Amino acid sequence: KQEVTQIPAALSVPEGENLVLNCSFTDSAIYNLQWFRQDPGKGLTSLLLIQSSQREQTSGRLNASLDKSSGRSTLYIAASQPGDSATYLCAVIYANSGGGADGLTFGKGTHLIIQP
Amino acid sequence: AAGVIQSPRHLIKEKRETATLKCYPIPRHDTVYWYQQGPGQDPQFLISFYEKMQSDKGSIPDRFSAQQFSDYHSELNMSSLELGDSALYFCASSFGEGPSGNTIYFGEGSWLTVV
Numbered sequence: 001k002q003e004v005t006q007i008p009a010a011l012s013v014p015e016g017e018n019l020v021l022n023c024s025f026t027d028s029a030i031y032n033l034q035w036f037r038q039d040p041g042k043g044l045t046s047l048l049l050i051q052s053s054q055r056e057q058t059s060g061r062l063n064a065s066l067d068k069s070s071g072r073s074t075l076y077i078a079a080s081q082p083g084d085s086a087t088y089l090c091a092v093i094y095a096n097s098g099g100g101a102d103g104l105t106f107g108k109g110t111h112l113i114i115q116p
Numbered sequence: 117a118a119g120v121i122q123s124p125r126h127l128i129k130e131k132r133e134t135a136t137l138k139c140y141p142i143p144r145h146d147t148v149y150w151y152q153q154g155p156g157q158d159p160q161f162l163i164s165f166y167e168k169m170q171s172d173k174g175s176i177p178d179r180f181s182a183q184q185f186s187d188y189h190s191e192l193n194m195s196s197l198e199l200g201d202s203a204l205y206f207c208a209s210s211f212g213e214g215p216s217g218n219t220i221y222f223g224e225g226s227w228l229t230v231v
Contacts, residue, residue, distance in 0.1 A: 034219065034220065041204075043222045043223055043224040044159070044206065044208075044222035045222075046220065046221060046222070049218075049219045089159075091159075096172075103149055103151070103161030103162075103164055103172055104149075104151075104161060104220065105161070106158035106159050106160075107158060108158045109158060
């Protein structure tokens, strides 16, 4: 079964620190990988999309990398702020045997708390 | 910028009743996805449509059906509701057929509570 795993499940750090969230996927046959942010009871906000042919994407204080061969992605958050507190979800679009896709497969997320 | 609009935002139904959720994608987006997120769970893919045709199917129960209309909005119909159907239902949209390289944008979700 194709899965997505995120480590750590929870993380609490003081404001200002740089941090890394990890995501791993079980099959290198992916179309793309997307990082989302979810606030409690809210929808999913797309942060970064990395195509399967790309190695990284950057947006502001966020940088995401992709290593298809090892099945890993990292989300780097620089100079963390209390407003960054949320659950961060990694999601992958796997290719299926029919040449299509089965929608996004999500990890269980990393619950991040930035202490003021 | 316009986002994905879902309605209703909250819905309470009794067991064995029927519920319908609506989704209005971002303008010019032609692909719609439905996801179900149970309490404390990650979102699970249900079904997707491209240009009003079903494109991919995930873990959607047979009691559920969905369609995409000519104006690209989509509806998820859920019948014979069970307690386990209580969840946050997300609609998402993107531009382009299939697993394209375009970002998928999510709505705020519709909370369904079955009592």
